[in-house]
Amino acid sequence: MIRIASYNVHGAVGRDRQHAPERIRDVIREIDPDIIALQEVESGRNGVDMFDWLAGETGLTPIAGKTLMQASRHYGNLMLSRWPATSFQLLDLTWSRREPRGAIAANIPYNGHRLHVVATHLGLRPAERRAQVERLLTLFTETKLDHEILLGDLNEWYLWGRPLMRLRKYFDELPAPPTFPAGRPVFALDRIYASPKGILKKLAVHRSALARQASDHLPIVATLDLG
Template identity: 50%
Template sequence: MRSATLSRRTPQGAPAPHALSDTELVLSGDVPLRDLDPWPLTVATYNIHGAVGTDGRFAPGRIARVLQEIKADVVALQEVPLGGSAQPDVLALLKEETGFFAVEGPTMKSEERRYGNAVLSRYPILAKESIDLSFGSREPRGALDADIDCHGHMLRVIATHLGLKPAERRAQIKRLLQAFDTDQAPVILMGDVNEWFMWGRTLRWLVSHFEAAPAPRTFPSRLPLFALDRIWISPRQRLLQVHVHRTALARVASDHLPLVAHIAG
């Protein structure tokens, strides 16, 4: 799936078990799968705001419950606490609660605090690569590039969180588009692109590469006004539907609402 310039690292360990629904089954002790055919695949992107809700409470359990509501097969997460001496590892909790495979892409790394992007997947994650999107003295940013094996159907997922300044986002998109310069498909880009303007240059570049995709509003979660969170797929015809997950729990669990898409095989 990946070009030769990208290194690979295979995640270690099996995912934790979780409660099974009537439509799930376990294959050879692996993560529960709803059936042997992964299509249509449900994917989502979710900025979890450090698991701090709109009520100011740190409550990672609410994020886990929102993920259970979504029932996605692959989830890109942003603003994820990844452990350290001064904070818990929220990704570890979400992995345990969902029973999914998980990989991380920290953008802030210190002894006290690790923080950044992550991908959760019902299906095995075969490889990952962190792409540094940092820009000058601005807050460190990055993308997490993961190869996922959906019952022999290879899927490349890039989870990202772009910067707040227009010049910053332009440089970051140029770097990402270089990573997409490959014949490998399908490729899914998901994340918080922080583009407040409908026809900002970064969005025009992405639409030129991926074609236009639905962009419902996701921020702020209580009364969404801006489409900050996006999902694109190449080839475009595989994108069936995009919608925002709006529930009472999702409106309080984070300052962003999850964005969900259904993808054809």
């Protein structure tokens, strides 16, 4: 059994509008994940580089997927793993002139198993998400490993939208608990998918009091049985 999680940390700015990276760190410690995908990770605010700082504070191996890089600020995705990746690639999923988007695709070995883990944060427009999902699906059809995982903030709340329908054809169709907004979640923006079908045994939202304050999203956590 391994624990996988996805968490949009909102730049470590909580519902009280305070920048508090230590709350994000403590939520991750509450979850105690083997692999976690983080979105909206930021460096530069109040002199904190969350990419390096979170890796050091959690003791997990980082893979940074920065999508916005400026002189005083970096921003994007971060994957933290208990086991180092043997290889990884960073994908540019930017669509038209919209906000830069990307994904981290990592090959992570564990106890004789080969995990292909893809972490992403999709765009806000339906056509943007459709194009990004089609690109992500090629990662799984072209590189077939023992166990495949797609997770992140998909920004898709319409259950019958084409992006989710395409994903359901490839992965297990599972309940999608709401994660946004953190105070009273109604939208299932954050998702975890796994293949082959049947390995994802449990999917739940982490609803601790700290998580409800630390970001505008709640983390989503899955338990996988690699068998």
